[in-house]
Amino acid sequence: MELKFSAETLCVQGGWKPSNGEPRVLPIYQSTTFKYDSTEQMARLFDLEESGYFYTRLQNPTNDAVAAKIAALEGGVGAMLTSSGQAANFYAIFNICQAGDHFVCSSAIYGGTFNLFAVTMKKLGIDVTFVSPDASDEELSKAFRPNTKALFGESISNPSLDVLDIEKFARVAHAHGVPLIVDNTFPTPINCRPFEWGADIVVHSTTKYMDGHATSVGGVVVDSGNFDWEAHPDKFPGLCTPDESYHGLTYTKAFGKMAYMTKATAQLMRDLGSIQSPQNAFLLNLGLETLHLRMPRHCSNAQAVAEYLQANDKVAWVNYSGLPGNKYHELAKKYMPNGSCGVISFGLKGGRDVAIRFMDSLKLVAIVTHVADARTCVLHPASHTHRQLTDEQLIEAGVKPDLIRLSVGIENVADIIADIEQALAQ
Numbered sequence: 371m372e373l374k375f376s377a378e379t380l381c382v383q384g385g386w387k388p389s390n391g392e393p394r395v396l397p398i399y400q401s402t403t404f405k406y407d408s409t410e411q412m413a414r415l416f417d418l419e420e421s422g423y424f425y426t427r428l429q430n431p432t433n434d435a436v437a438a439k440i441a442a443l444e445g446g447v448g449a450m451l452t453s454s455g456q457a458a459n460f461y462a463i464f465n466i467c468q469a470g471d472h473f474v475c476s477s478a479i480y481g482g483t484f485n486l487f488a489v490t491m492k493k494l495g496i497d498v499t500f501v502s503p504d505a506s507d508e509e510l511s512k513a514f515r516p517n518t519k520a521l522f523g524e525s526i527s528n529p530s531l532d533v534l535d536i537e538k539f540a541r542v543a544h545a546h547g548v549p550l551i552v553d554n555t556f557p558t559p560i561n562c563r564p565f566e567w568g569a570d571i572v573v574h575s576t577t578k579y580m581d582g583h584a585t586s587v588g589g590v591v592v593d594s595g596n597f598d599w600e601a602h603p604d605k606f607p608g609l610c611t612p613d614e615s616y617h618g619l620t621y622t623k624a625f626g627k628m629a630y631m632t633k634a635t636a637q638l639m640r641d642l643g644s645i646q647s648p649q650n651a652f653l654l655n656l657g658l659e660t661l662h663l664r665m666p667r668h669c670s671n672a673q674a675v676a677e678y679l680q681a682n683d684k685v686a687w688v689n690y691s692g693l694p695g696n697k698y699h700e701l702a703k704k705y706m707p708n709g710s711c712g713v714i715s716f717g718l719k720g721g722r723d724v725a726i727r728f729m730d731s732l733k734l735v736a737i738v739t740h741v742a743d744a745r746t747c748v749l750h751p752a753s754h755t756h757r758q759l760t761d762e763q764l765i766e767a768g769v770k771p772d773l774i775r776l777s778v779g780i781e782n783v784a785d786i787i788a789d790i791e792q793a794l795a796q
């Protein structure tokens with residue numbers, strides 16, 4: 371009998387299950403290819419009639435073990451690692467959208483995802499409509515068209531820190547016969563499990579808390595296996611009608627609940643090839659082994675820093691869902707009762723110029739593009755990650771020009787606050 375394990379145990383031991391005499395630690399299968407005894411067997415692998423490894427662009431045992439761990443943490447049926455979070459988001463949409471299709475997306479999303487969806491996917495003929503995450507069911511519904519294939523949002527948006535009402539988004543998506551895709555990068559499955567609230571597909575930039583040490587760019591797509599593609603075969607021909615590139619195989623018929631993941635791997639990864647290297651998957655796995663220990667510390671440190679900032683008269687505003695009175699405090703309590711994430715945003719009295727002087731005065735806290743790793747770091751989105759966006763787009767994405775994004779790490783919180791205090795004094 372399969373035992374059901376808690377998230378803590380899955381972090382440490384999920385995925386890699388060595389049999390007698392095998393390495394205790396997940397090995398790095400640093401091999402592009404795999405050996406077979408007969409041409410016949412190799413042919414069956416190429417036809418997807420048999421599962422097995424043949425070329426690392428499609429599948430690799432190190433990557434698969436790590437993907438299985440993440441799938442278990444999210445409560446999904448399968449997952450696929452990608453080379454980056456950007457690639458994960460692209461694959462998640464492109465697996466069910468083609469030229470002429472449309473999807474709906476919360477406007478509170480990461481700047482890179484915004485560019486991918488609004489600019490690059492448009493060039494592929496895939497159209498997106500952005501909606502406010504706070505929109506009512508009726509307002510959300512108005513954005514849907516007959517050719518709409520998905521609804522997308524971030525469980526906690528980067529960097530505006532809006533908390534997605536996952537149940538509302540799932541309800542509207544399902545009323546229109548499409549899946550809800552949730553980018554769950556910031557809370558991680560330790561703090562939020564979108565599938566339990568009706569989301570169908572989850573994506574992550576594993577570059578952030580999952581890796582947690584800022585060593586490896588990566589992403590993952592996870593499928594709950596819950597969405598009934600066959601209920602809307604006209605909407606999802608890629609899954610429900612024969613794939614000519616696999617001798618007329620139909621994914622839903624051949625793979626059931628694994629249809630979406632199999633197509634993403636066998637078709638998109640085969641053709642687009644944005645794989646995570648096994649070396650990076652190994653490092654990601656080391657990060658995952660302590661995710662359940664790091665997330666609570668990120669949250670308690672961030673809570674203390676947010677409270678310190680809120681009480682400081684040089685600070686104009688603080689945005690952290692852990693603060694009572696925050697716009698998203700109640701939603702955060704519902705969807706992530708044990709804490710949200712370690713990222714805070716705030717503004718200083720005096721605006722943009724004061725923000726820059728403050729950041730340049732920090733000593734322990736470093737200015738880096740990164741977010742969500744063990745070391746506390748800071749960023750000014752308007753002049754860094756979001757600098758391609760117009761002021762109008764900035765506001766729409768919930769990014770004020772004076773917004774400072776502070777990613778609180780797992781150092782001693784008194785040291786972090788002392789550094790902020792001396793920089794504010796400058």
Ligand SMILES: *Cc1c(COP(=O)(O)O)cnc(C)c1O
Binds near residue numbers: 455480555556
């Ligand atoms: C960073 C990030 C991404 C992009 O991930 P990369 O790994 O940098 O490609 C996507 N979504 C969110 C919420 C992010 O924070």
